[in-house]
Amino acid sequence: DQQVKQNSPSLSVQEGRISILNCDYTNSMFDYFLWYKKYPAEGPTFLISISSIKDKNEDGRFTVFLNKSAKHLSLHIVPSQPGDSAVYFCAYGGQNFVFGPGTRLSVLP
Amino acid sequence: EAGVAQSPRYKIIEKRQSVAFWCNPISGHATLYWYQQILGQGPKLLIQFQNNGVxxxxxxxxDRFSAERLKGVDSTLKIQPAKLEDSAVYLCASSLRQGWGGYTFGSGTRLTVV
Structure with missing residues (x-):
């Protein structure tokens, strides 16, 4: 029973354009939604979070949007840079967190 | 600030053998997690400690996995006996407090069971 879905296993975007990564969840009981970024041979790195009481949070080039009625979370990266190429995991939870399967983003120069 | 340290980085064992992984969290982080990440999947929580309590x-x-966190600092995760499906990256993470998902992860231990 997968509670977090990232339906796009991969995404390619041109440098300077917007990257949009999507995530759908099934359980509405949790407090926080998160995005992590992972480079090969490294552990995931926390990127940005959003509380369940908000619908948007921005941090520099990264913006997370939460649509609670649709149970949908998205991460926008503007402008995309080659260094953003990584696997992105969404996660949600309260006491601990459930991770999605990840989306591999490739930003092409 | 030093990160989360894990060792070994890689381990190859035969099925039915035992293996242990070690984690040293960031100093002062009371909450410690072990996650299992199978290839192509997201990390899955195995166990969460608050100080030295589960x-x-x-x-x-x-039946095969055990973990402990002595004195509320370092932690070890053991598998005995290992199965082929235990092949995965085992990630340790720590955070200042429960309920905050901004974990700091270690680089993980890649286990291959043959």
Whole structure:
């Protein structure tokens, strides 16, 4: 029973354009939604979070949007840079967190 | 600030053998997690400690996996006996407090069971 879905296993975007990564969840009981970024041979790195009481949070080039009625979370990266190429995991939870399967983003120069 | 340290980085064992992983969290982080990441999947929580007490081990296969966190600092995760399906990256993470998902992860231990 997968509670977090990232339906796009991969995404390619041109440098300077917007990257949009999507995530759908099934359980509405949790407090926080998160995005992590992972480079090969490294552990995931926390990127940005959003509380369940908000619908948007921005941090520099990264913006997370939460649509609670649709149970949908998205991460926008503007402008995309080659260094953003990584696997992105969404996660949600309260006491601990459930991770999605990840989306591999490739930003092409 | 030093990160979360894990060792070894890689381990290859035969099925039915035993293996242990070690984690040293960030100093002062009371909450420690072990996650299992199978290739192509997201990390899955195995066990969560708050100081040296277990908060959640509902997804830990207790017939073969065990974990401890002595003195509320370092932690070890053991598998005995290993199965082929245990091949994965085992990630340790720590955070200042429960309920905050901004974990700091270690680089993980890649286990291959042959």
């Amino acid at each position: 908060v959640d081990d509902s997804q830990l296969p207790k």
